[in-house]
Amino acid sequence: MRAFLGLPVAKPVKDFLEARRDKLIDLPASKSVAPENFHVTVKFLGDITQEQCRKITSGLHRRLFTPGPIDVKISGYGAFPNPSFPRVIWAGVKPLKPLKKIFEAAESVGEYVGIKAEKHDYVPHVTLMRLKKPKSCRAAVNEWLREESERRPAEFSIDRLILYESELTDSGPIYTEREEWML
Numbered sequence: 001m002r003a004f005l006g007l008p009v010a011k012p013v014k015d016f017l018e019a020r021r022d023k024l025i026d027l028p029a030s031k032s033v034a035p036e037n038f039h040v041t042v043k044f045l046g047d048i049t050q051e052q053c054r055k056i057t058s059g060l061h062r063r064l065f066t067p068g069p070i071d072v073k074i075s076g077y078g079a080f081p082n083p084s085f086p087r088v089i090w091a092g093v094k095p096l097k098p099l100k101k102i103f104e105a106a107e108s109v110g111e112y113v114g115i116k117a118e119k120h121d122y123v124p125h126v127t128l129m130r131l132k133k134p135k136s137c138r139a140a141v142n143e144w145l146r147e148e149s150e151r152r153p154a155e156f157s158i159d160r161l162i163l164y165e166s167e168l169t170d171s172g173p174i175y176t177e178r179e180e181w182m183l
Contacts, residue, residue: 006039029132059109069159090125
Protein backbone atom coordinates (compact mmCIF):
# COMPACT_ATOMS: atom_id res chain seq x y z
CA MET A 1 0.00 0.00 0.00
CA ARG A 2 1.15 3.57 -0.68
CA ALA A 3 1.32 5.33 2.67
CA PHE A 4 2.45 8.34 4.66
CA LEU A 5 2.38 9.66 8.21
CA GLY A 6 0.57 12.91 8.87
CA LEU A 7 -1.08 15.06 11.50
CA PRO A 8 -4.72 16.06 11.00
CA VAL A 9 -5.74 19.70 10.55
CA ALA A 10 -8.85 21.08 12.29
CA LYS A 11 -11.84 22.01 10.08
CA PRO A 12 -11.66 25.79 10.74
CA VAL A 13 -7.99 25.74 9.72
CA LYS A 14 -8.83 23.76 6.59
CA ASP A 15 -11.34 26.49 5.69
CA PHE A 16 -8.72 29.18 6.41
CA LEU A 17 -6.14 27.43 4.21
CA GLU A 18 -8.63 26.80 1.43
CA ALA A 19 -9.40 30.53 1.27
CA ARG A 20 -5.65 31.32 1.10
CA ARG A 21 -5.03 28.67 -1.55
CA ASP A 22 -7.99 29.71 -3.69
CA LYS A 23 -6.20 32.96 -4.52
CA LEU A 24 -3.91 30.80 -6.68
CA ILE A 25 -6.61 28.57 -8.15
CA ASP A 26 -6.25 29.98 -11.69
CA LEU A 27 -2.54 29.23 -12.09
CA PRO A 28 -1.83 27.24 -15.25
CA ALA A 29 -1.11 23.53 -14.90
CA SER A 30 -1.85 23.54 -11.19
CA LYS A 31 -3.40 20.85 -9.04
CA SER A 32 -5.00 21.98 -5.78
CA VAL A 33 -5.08 19.72 -2.76
CA ALA A 34 -8.68 19.09 -1.67
CA PRO A 35 -9.31 20.62 1.78
CA GLU A 36 -10.39 17.26 3.18
CA ASN A 37 -6.87 16.04 2.36
CA PHE A 38 -5.04 18.86 4.19
CA HIS A 39 -2.67 17.45 6.81
CA VAL A 40 0.69 18.32 8.34
CA THR A 41 3.17 16.14 6.52
CA VAL A 42 5.39 14.03 8.78
CA LYS A 43 6.89 11.38 6.48
CA PHE A 44 6.08 9.87 3.11
CA LEU A 45 6.59 6.11 3.38
CA GLY A 46 5.98 5.12 -0.24
CA ASP A 47 4.80 1.65 -1.13
CA ILE A 48 5.02 -0.49 2.00
CA THR A 49 4.23 -4.13 2.65
CA GLN A 50 1.84 -5.36 5.32
CA GLU A 51 4.87 -6.52 7.32
CA GLN A 52 6.46 -3.06 7.14
CA CYS A 53 3.12 -1.53 8.14
CA ARG A 54 2.92 -3.83 11.17
CA LYS A 55 6.50 -2.95 12.22
CA ILE A 56 5.89 0.78 11.73
CA THR A 57 2.74 0.53 13.86
CA SER A 58 4.42 -1.31 16.72
CA GLY A 59 7.59 0.79 16.46
CA LEU A 60 5.70 4.06 16.73
CA HIS A 61 3.66 2.76 19.66
CA ARG A 62 6.99 2.20 21.46
CA ARG A 63 8.90 5.30 20.28
CA LEU A 64 6.30 8.04 20.10
CA PHE A 65 6.01 10.02 23.29
CA THR A 66 4.36 13.39 23.69
CA PRO A 67 2.81 14.92 26.80
CA GLY A 68 -0.55 15.50 25.09
CA PRO A 69 -1.96 17.61 22.27
CA ILE A 70 0.43 20.07 20.63
CA ASP A 71 -0.64 23.67 20.12
CA VAL A 72 0.55 24.83 16.71
CA LYS A 73 -0.07 27.61 14.24
CA ILE A 74 0.06 28.15 10.53
CA SER A 75 3.08 30.39 10.27
CA GLY A 76 4.40 31.48 6.92
CA TYR A 77 4.04 30.13 3.43
CA GLY A 78 6.59 28.78 1.02
CA ALA A 79 7.40 26.72 -2.03
CA PHE A 80 9.44 23.58 -2.65
CA PRO A 81 12.08 23.33 -3.88
CA ASN A 82 12.20 27.16 -3.60
CA PRO A 83 10.18 30.27 -4.61
CA SER A 84 12.24 30.67 -7.79
CA PHE A 85 11.07 27.25 -9.01
CA PRO A 86 7.79 26.58 -7.15
CA ARG A 87 6.59 23.01 -7.65
CA VAL A 88 4.75 22.68 -4.30
CA ILE A 89 3.01 25.55 -2.48
CA TRP A 90 2.71 25.04 1.27
CA ALA A 91 1.71 26.61 4.58
CA GLY A 92 4.30 26.30 7.34
CA VAL A 93 3.46 24.96 10.81
CA LYS A 94 5.21 25.94 14.05
CA PRO A 95 6.61 25.35 16.63
CA LEU A 96 9.23 23.10 15.09
CA LYS A 97 10.57 21.34 18.21
CA PRO A 98 7.59 19.07 19.17
CA LEU A 99 6.82 18.35 15.51
CA LYS A 100 10.43 17.46 14.82
CA LYS A 101 10.35 14.92 17.67
CA ILE A 102 7.43 13.19 15.97
CA PHE A 103 9.31 13.30 12.64
CA GLU A 104 12.45 11.85 14.25
CA ALA A 105 10.46 8.94 15.73
CA ALA A 106 8.88 8.31 12.30
CA GLU A 107 12.26 8.57 10.59
CA SER A 108 13.85 6.10 13.02
CA VAL A 109 11.06 3.56 12.64
CA GLY A 110 11.07 4.05 8.86
CA GLU A 111 14.79 3.35 8.63
CA TYR A 112 14.31 0.23 10.78
CA VAL A 113 11.89 -1.19 8.17
CA GLY A 114 14.06 -0.19 5.19
CA ILE A 115 12.64 3.20 4.20
CA LYS A 116 15.32 5.70 3.24
CA ALA A 117 15.90 8.69 5.50
CA GLU A 118 14.95 12.14 4.23
CA LYS A 119 17.81 14.05 2.60
CA HIS A 120 16.48 17.48 3.61
CA ASP A 121 15.76 19.12 6.94
CA TYR A 122 12.24 18.56 8.21
CA VAL A 123 9.88 21.42 7.36
CA PRO A 124 6.45 20.92 8.97
CA HIS A 125 3.91 22.02 6.37
CA VAL A 126 0.49 21.57 4.82
CA THR A 127 0.64 21.10 1.05
CA LEU A 128 -1.86 23.40 -0.67
CA MET A 129 -1.08 22.99 -4.37
CA ARG A 130 1.27 21.39 -6.88
CA LEU A 131 2.48 23.12 -10.04
CA LYS A 132 3.49 21.41 -13.28
CA LYS A 133 4.90 24.59 -14.87
CA PRO A 134 6.75 26.34 -12.06
CA LYS A 135 8.60 28.89 -14.21
CA SER A 136 5.37 30.26 -15.69
CA CYS A 137 3.90 30.68 -12.18
CA ARG A 138 6.92 32.19 -10.40
CA ALA A 139 5.77 35.85 -10.39
CA ALA A 140 2.22 35.08 -9.25
CA VAL A 141 3.42 32.68 -6.55
CA ASN A 142 5.98 35.15 -5.20
CA GLU A 143 3.39 37.93 -5.09
CA TRP A 144 1.04 35.58 -3.21
CA LEU A 145 3.82 34.63 -0.78
CA ARG A 146 4.45 38.33 -0.03
CA GLU A 147 0.75 39.00 0.55
CA GLU A 148 0.22 35.95 2.76
CA SER A 149 3.30 36.64 4.87
CA GLU A 150 1.42 39.55 6.44
CA ARG A 151 -1.63 37.50 7.43
CA ARG A 152 -2.33 36.65 11.06
CA PRO A 153 -1.57 32.96 11.76
CA ALA A 154 -4.30 30.37 12.36
CA GLU A 155 -3.89 28.38 15.58
CA PHE A 156 -5.03 24.84 16.36
CA SER A 157 -4.18 21.72 18.37
CA ILE A 158 -2.90 18.43 17.05
CA ASP A 159 -3.88 15.43 19.14
CA ARG A 160 -2.87 12.45 17.01
CA LEU A 161 -0.52 11.07 14.38
CA ILE A 162 -2.14 9.10 11.55
CA LEU A 163 -0.87 6.46 9.14
CA TYR A 164 -2.73 7.22 5.92
CA GLU A 165 -3.11 4.95 2.94
CA SER A 166 -3.00 7.01 -0.26
CA GLU A 167 -4.84 5.63 -3.28
CA LEU A 168 -4.12 7.57 -6.46
CA THR A 169 -7.11 8.06 -8.76
CA ASP A 170 -7.77 10.16 -11.89
CA SER A 171 -9.80 12.61 -9.80
CA GLY A 172 -7.13 12.93 -7.09
CA PRO A 173 -5.81 10.90 -4.16
CA ILE A 174 -8.08 9.22 -1.64
CA TYR A 175 -6.65 9.12 1.88
CA THR A 176 -7.80 6.44 4.29
CA GLU A 177 -6.80 6.43 7.95
CA ARG A 178 -5.22 3.03 8.75
CA GLU A 179 -3.71 3.61 12.20
CA GLU A 180 -3.55 6.40 14.76
CA TRP A 181 -1.44 7.31 17.76
CA MET A 182 -2.80 9.74 20.35
CA LEU A 183 -0.39 12.48 21.35
